[in-house]
Amino acid sequence: MEKEVRIYIRIQKSRKENWKKICSEKQISLSSLIIHSVEKRILDDERRKVLNFIEEQDNIFVRIETNINQLARHVNTMKAITPSDVDYFNRQLNHIIELKKEQNSIFKKIYSMIGK
Known part of the structure; x- marks a missing residue:
């Protein structure tokens, strides 16, 4: 060393x-x-924020995926889907889309900082 x-x-x-x-x-x-x-490297506090963000998103994605799987099981059991179930499913998908946009924005910032 x-x-x-x-x-x-x-x-x-x-x-x-x-x-x-x-x-x-x-x-x-x-x-x-x-x-x-x-x-021109990423600061330690920014690194912590990135890791916390990734961990939070992972937890949120797991929760949403679990909800979607539960809905799919319910639909498969009932062989039908109600309008409220479709609405719930769409809200979950929109939530994932928004989180992915935020995640991509943060990753772009990280790559630009690392690339310098």
């Missing part, structure tokens, strides 16, 4: 305080902010 070295830079005290405030809000270290910004 490569040995870490210390770099000293001079900046105005007010600028340092602003940077520390940013770090506090993002819950990251000043070193992480500087290194990731210079290297």
Whole structure:
């Protein structure tokens, strides 16, 4: 493993305080902010947000898939589908579509950050 070295830079005290405030809000270290910004890499707080978003979406998709499977079982058992069941099914599908749009938007942002 490569040995870490210390770099000293001079900046105005007010600028340092602003940077520390940013770090506090993002819950990251000043070193992480500087290194990731210079290297144009995704910040740790953004990485956490992405992982949380993916986990939340996964849970939502599992719940919706379960509901759709239950509806399909009900329809197969009854050999018919009511208008309210069709409406419920369509709402679930629309929810998935909206979540996928949001997910794709976030992934595009991630790829653009990683690609730099």
